[in-house]
Amino acid sequence: MSRPSRRHLKDASVDFVISSAVLHFARDDDEFQEMLLGSWRPLRPGGVFFCRLASTIGIEDRAQRIEGRSFRLPDGSVRYLVNEELLAEAGARLDGELIDPLKTTIVQNQRSMTTWVMRKRA
8 A cells, every 4th residue: 555645735726824832843854844844835925924833932931852853831731942043943944924013922921822924936
């Protein structure tokens, strides 16, 4: 039996991608990059990438690093957490244009969710 393809959408085939509470389930940096690129590839030039994911922003003193970017959150869950620097670097590598400032919500002092919105440059 053949392995199904992980790429379901053609490159540059959509105008909008929503990734809500997905990327923080990456196991490590490599998987995060693979997931991010998989979300970015289908965007047409000028398309919008809307992403909501867990971060360390605002809870730096409450997230316990396990290894790499894996952290145990105050709610007991383990997530791959980004920070502002990582998002800025990833956006630059993708040649994305930030079209809304990063916004972060602290959820009852248990976790931090950041909204990241970029446009794919033409």
